[in-house]
Amino acid sequence: xxxxxxxxxxxxxxxxxxxxxxxxxxxxxxxxxxxxxxxxxxxxxxxxxxxxxxxxxxxxxxxxxxxxxxxxxxxxxxxxxxxxxxxxxxxxxxxxxxxxxxxxxxxxxxxxxxxxxxxxxxxxxxxxxxxxxxxxxxxxxxxxxxxxxxxxxxxxxxxxxxxxxxxxxxxxxxxxxxxxxxxxxxxxxxxxxxxxxxxxxxxxxxxxxxxxxxxxxxxxx
Amino acid sequence: xxxxxxxxxxxxxxxxxxxxxxxxxxxxxxxxxxxxxxxxxxxxxxxxxxxxxxxxxxxxxxxxxxxxxxxxxxxxxxxxxxxxxxxxxxxxxxxxxxxxxxxxxxxxxxxxxxxxxxxxxxxxxxxxxxxxxxxxxxxxxxxxxxxxxxxxxxxxxxxxxxxxxxxxxxxxxxxxxxxxxxxxxxxxxxxxxxxxxxxxxxxxxxxxxxxxxxxxxxxxx
DNA sequence: CGCTCCCTTCACACCTTCTTCACGGCTTCC
DNA sequence: GGAAGCCGTGAAGAAGGTGTGAAGGGAGCG
Numbered sequence: 001x002x003x004x005x006x007x008x009x010x011x012x013x014x015x016x017x018x019x020x021x022x023x024x025x026x027x028x029x030x031x032x033x034x035x036x037x038x039x040x041x042x043x044x045x046x047x048x049x050x051x052x053x054x055x056x057x058x059x060x061x062x063x064x065x066x067x068x069x070x071x072x073x074x075x076x077x078x079x080x081x082x083x084x085x086x087x088x089x090x091x092x093x094x095x096x097x098x099x100x101x102x103x104x105x106x107x108x109x110x111x112x113x114x115x116x117x118x119x120x121x122x123x124x125x126x127x128x129x130x131x132x133x134x135x136x137x138x139x140x141x142x143x144x145x146x147x148x149x150x151x152x153x154x155x156x157x158x159x160x161x162x163x164x165x166x167x168x169x170x171x172x173x174x175x176x177x178x179x180x181x182x183x184x185x186x187x188x189x190x191x192x193x194x195x196x197x198x199x200x201x202x203x204x205x206x207x208x209x210x211x212x213x214x215x216x217x218x219x220x221x
Numbered sequence: 222x223x224x225x226x227x228x229x230x231x232x233x234x235x236x237x238x239x240x241x242x243x244x245x246x247x248x249x250x251x252x253x254x255x256x257x258x259x260x261x262x263x264x265x266x267x268x269x270x271x272x273x274x275x276x277x278x279x280x281x282x283x284x285x286x287x288x289x290x291x292x293x294x295x296x297x298x299x300x301x302x303x304x305x306x307x308x309x310x311x312x313x314x315x316x317x318x319x320x321x322x323x324x325x326x327x328x329x330x331x332x333x334x335x336x337x338x339x340x341x342x343x344x345x346x347x348x349x350x351x352x353x354x355x356x357x358x359x360x361x362x363x364x365x366x367x368x369x370x371x372x373x374x375x376x377x378x379x380x381x382x383x384x385x386x387x388x389x390x391x392x393x394x395x396x397x398x399x400x401x402x403x404x405x406x407x408x409x410x411x412x413x414x415x416x417x418x419x420x421x422x423x424x425x426x427x428x429x430x431x432x433x434x435x436x437x438x439x440x441x442x
Numbered sequence: 443c444g445c446t447c448c449c450t451t452c453a454c455a456c457c458t459t460c461t462t463c464a465c466g467g468c469t470t471c472c
Numbered sequence: 473g474g475a476a477g478c479c480g481t482g483a484a485g486a487a488g489g490t491g492t493g494a495a496g497g498g499a500g501c502g
Contacts, residue, residue, distance in 0.1 A: 039358050151448060168359045187489095189450055195492055212458055212489065213373035214360045372459055410461055416481055433469075433478065 007037035008052035034058030053079040068094040074115040129165035130220030161218040170215035228258035229273035255279030289315040295336040335387035350386035351441035382439040391436035
């Protein structure tokens with residue numbers, strides 16, 4: 001499913017966009033300011049970003065520039081009519097397209113589809129962490145060449161950990177990613193899946209380490 | 222060039238400060254009371270403000286509170302020794318640091334430089350103070366490249382200090398931030414966590430300094 | 443319908459972390 | 473110089489987080 005992060009300080013705009021996109025089967029994540037938006041993007045690796053230019057604390061252009069230092073994710077700018085100069089700057093800083101508020105949903109969806117198609121070509125189909133390999137295209141995991149038999153939830157969980165191998169991934173990040181639409185607390189289920197994963201990973205290769213009170217970390221050796 | 226506004230009712234103090242700062246290539250503007258000081262700030266948009274707490278008509282604390290309604294400009298408080306309680310109030314009202322009269326010019330210039338530098342490094346997903354680095358996204362802390370093993374409370378506490386590295390953070394500010402929902406007095410627990418943090422930080426890099434009766438300060442070297 | 447697979451919940455033992463207490467050193471103030 | 477208050481730190485109990493076996497329940501399928 002297509003993941004989108006919306007960065008806009010106005011709750012109404014976020015709600016509208018969210019509704020429209022969810023109806024098209026997008027998985028939507030919202031952020032109300034630049035820093036938290038960047039964190040969402042860094043972790044979720046969405047397929048597209050909708051970015052408001054007129055953010056309060058850290059303006060949209062700064063967010064975009066910061067983002068482009070490490071990500072090529074398609075970015076669609078949301079701007080109001082009188083920010084012409086800013087729009088140009090944004091495009092030069094690496095935005096893919098823009099729509100002017102107020103915008104029609106049809107136009108928005110069309111532009112979104114276009115910028116995604118443009119970027120679609122290159123994507124990493126495999127991630128590795130030591131002897132562990134995840135093939136995202138085929139949903140397959142293997143450990144030192146041997147195929148691992150993982151359930152969908154386990155694969156998703158391991159994916160979240162392996163993508164940031166060696167680093168801490170917080171409980172909140174894991175849960176938002178593995179259970180995006182879930183409102184109830186999944187931390188209990190998470191512990192059980194971690195337990196299952198550890199058993200399947202065995203004692204020799206990569207290990208899942210708990211950082212008490214914070215999250216988990218996948219280490220290579 | 223750096224613009225500074227000095228608000229102090231004593232002409233000698235203003236003249237001294239003015240000389241020192243001009244020698245360092247600051248552009249200096251003087252005001253002898255709160256209202257005219259605020260006007261200067263509103264009009265000049267200075268890069269820093271030096272504010273005497275003991276002003277005749279409108280006291281320094283009132284000036285600061287008024288100022289903070291519309292400006293984030295760094296403010297360095299000038300106070301005399303017996304205004305301890307006032308200093309705490311000033312810091313909690315948004316002052317960035319203070320120096321006690323009489324003060325050395327070296328100290329004044331150093332603190333001024335610190336509070337100006339810090340305003341730029343807001344909102345970054347990573348915070349550094351000397352050899353100390355906090356990665357907020359991954360909840361990781363490292364000292365000179367080595368990862369520090371911190372508990373959640375320790376991380377939160379160090380975060381509060383590091384975000385204002387070089388400046389005083391009052392007990393009240395720390396406690397409200399680390400234990401937001403707590404009603405009981407956590408000052409005892411705070412001392413213990415500070416102790417643990419100091420042990421983990423060691424004796425070489427950044428140090429946590431106690432400012433008796435006021436709060437703590439994280440210094441780089 | 444019965445089977446299988448998978449996810450979630452529960453129970454409980456275990457372990458880490460937080461808080462409190464106690465006490466000694468240090469500074470400040472009279 | 474003595475008293476009072478603030479601060480640092482060791483130790484220990486309290487509180488809360490974590491791992492895992494087992495059981496319940498829903499979806500898909502023949």
